[in-house]
Amino acid sequence: MSKLTVDQNQAQISYKKHRAYIFLLKIWAIATLTFGVVLNVKNVIPSISRGEIIFENQSLKLMFLLLLMSVVIISLWEFLHSRYSPIEKWKLEKLLRGFTEESDLLRQHDNSFNQTKSIKWLYSISDSLIIIKLMTGGHVNSEMEKDIARRLHGYFVKETRVSWVLEDRRIKDRLIMMVFSHEADKRLVIEDILSLRQSNELNIQLTQRLSWTIRQPMGLVVGPTGSGKTSLLKVLIISFLANNHKNKVFTIDGKEAFLSVAMSRIGKVATDGQSALELTAELCQIMQQRYEEMNADVDSEKDSTHAELFEQGSILLIADELLALVGEMQASDKMLKPTERIYPQFYSNLMSLIVKGRQASISVVVSGQQMPASILPTETRDSLGLRIALGRMSQQQAQEIFGLGLKDLPRADTSNYGGLIWLDGLDWELPKPFQSPYYDDEKLPFKATLSNIAEAQGGGLPQA
CATH class of the missing domain: 3.40.50.300 (P-loop containing nucleotide triphosphate hydrolases)
Incomplete structure (x- = not known):
């Protein structure tokens, strides 16, 4: 079973990603400037006396190539972890994060019984069945627990537009287990x-x-x-x-x-x-x-x-x-x-x-x-x-x-x-x-x- 803990909403995750990308871009800019200065000191100072400036741009090309490769890798990573991912595991993880947000399972924690600040999912994927477990930790009320499977099923259908079949669901000891498949059981x-x-x-x-x-x-x-x-x-x-x-x-x-x-x-x-x-x-x-x-x-x-x-x-x-x-x-x-x-x-x-x-x-x-x-x-x-x-x-x-x-x-x-x-x-x-x-x-x-x-x-x- 793979594990997924959701303790931040989508806005917080997007903000942190944005801050991280800005930080990495600043590091790249500083590194590019530093490498350019260090590698060209021996060329630029002597060339001033001759009335011409000789600038070595090889380091600049390498740093721009590094920037391009980083953009490609990050874009590929974002795509593979999106709802369009061809990898079922990462696609499911994105869906579970989205459902946590849309269903308002994740809220600012307080002393109310039906509030929680983290949601834990367990999931496994086989050729025919997708098993998903939600550990509510006692913070989701019983009426909402009974409705989770139906709402998750509807969310999957809406977001993916492919066939989803809810094969089974069980609620026991604050653990909701749901079994999905992409094809209904077939007649013999x-x-x-x-x-x-x-x-x-x-x-x-x-x-x-x-x-x-x-x-x-x-x-x-x-x-x-x-x-x-x-x-x-x-x-x-x-x-x-x-x-x-x-x-x-x-x-x-x-x-x-x-x-x-x-x-x-x-x-x-x-x-x-x-x-x-x-x-x-x-x-x-x-x-x-x-x-x-x-x-x-x-x-x-x-x-x-x-x-x-x-x-x-x-x-x-x-x-x-x-x-x-x-x-x-x-x-x-x-x-x-x-x-x-x-x-x-x-x-x-x-x-x-x-x-x-x-x-x-x-x-x-x-x-x-x-x-x-x-x-x-x-x-x-x-x-x-x-x-x-x-x-x-x-x-x-x-x-x-x-x-x-x-x-x-x-x-x-x-x-x-x-x-x-x-x-x-x-x-x-x-x-x-x-x-x-x-x-x-x-x-x-x-x-x-x-x-x-x-x-x-x-x-x-x-x-x-």
């Missing part, structure tokens, strides 16, 4: 199964920069009809199966639609309350068996997942259109005795998988057009480290999915299968705008690809 195009990432653990690329990993094994995908939810589920399923040829997918389809028909080629599918209960019960039994295998050696110090220890692959449960399935279960349960009702048993199994499945290498993705708190309460939702909302959201949905008001969420382009994403464990303060991967059905037909995977399981990665 899924058109070849062989190009998908492979690993022993869950590691699925969602965008050019974001991945769904073992850190967030439980997921929630919400979106209205036409928002791209089914296409995203296709990406997750195909990527999960390509991730490791030993991986398996179980499917619950509450509407008994396209997904259930397709997924029957690769694994077990449930489309009603009873079959969903049986499927989740089977997964809970597998989870219990895996925990027994992991704990068989009571003296083992390894704290690893089942996939890491035994290389048997991971399991993914896709519970699509869960709200529709729950509605059906609750309607049929009204005709049954309390001890025979399906939904409480199914709910208990599903919650157990979400809360305890990670260590057993079992992941769960719940999806639907809506996901009210009655289906996934807050304590369960907190276990869903991956949350994606596609399309437009209501105030209630914003609270249910992200626990925030609609006005507190960043704006996202929802016109082209976009929305918001939250990935736990990355120290994000807010969800991020998200462009759902594009699944190319023409180049990678979903049902045909699943059939190929089913035929190739146990024999390496399938051919597309």
Whole structure:
């Protein structure tokens, strides 16, 4: 991280530069006169008696050449440290100085809480990201701290007229950290199964920069009809199966639609309350068996997942259109005795998988057009480290999915299968705008690809 301390305003800096340049010019003038006199004493005095003055101007030429070189060097230095600099680091430093001035962060120090006489910036620049930290030292009030990132972003755009994207911002212990880039995160195009990432653990690329990993094994995908939810589920399923040829997918389809028909080629599918209960019960039994295998050696110090220890692959449960399935279960349960009702048993199994499945290498993705708190309460939702909302959201949905008001969420382009994403464990303060991967059905037909995977399981990665 490079450091920049700003303790003077632009007028003070300009005045000091002006004084320094005048001082250097005076030194040059005195040196030029001195050298001229010293070098010409031996020529000028004898030449007076002959009625002519012989003046050696070689020193004068050298001093003017030195002056010219100094002007060029200083001009080049000023240019390289200006906002037009081709060097990103120096250009950024100039911008930070300008923002400090324009935002009035630097003021004459007094005893007021929101006054300070120095501002400290830390910054680093890589090929894709620019990380900037502002150390306020407790002198900038909290309301202003919250607005710094937005104002700095606007200042960058105004002064440079190039694309700036505010990727992230965090405020902690009087330190504001902001992450910028010059290009927004790019959407993935899924058109070849062989190009998908492979690993022993869950590691699925969602965008050019974001991945769904073992850190967030439980997921929630919400979106209205036409928002791209089914296409995203296709990406997750195909990527999960390509991730490791030993991986398996179980499917619950509450509407008994396209997904259930397709997924029957690769694994077990449930489309009603009873079959969903049986499927989740089977997964809970597998989870219990895996925990027994992991704990068989009571003296083992390894704290690893089942996939890491035994290389048997991971399991993914896709519970699509869960709200529709729950509605059906609750309607049929009204005709049954309390001890025979399906939904409480199914709910208990599903919650157990979400809360305890990670260590057993079992992941769960719940999806639907809506996901009210009655289906996934807050304590369960907190276990869903991956949350994606596609399309437009209501105030209630914003609270249910992200626990925030609609006005507190960043704006996202929802016109082209976009929305918001939250990935736990990355120290994000807010969800991020998200462009759902594009699944190319023409180049990678979903049902045909699943059939190929089913035929190739146990024999390496399938051919597309």
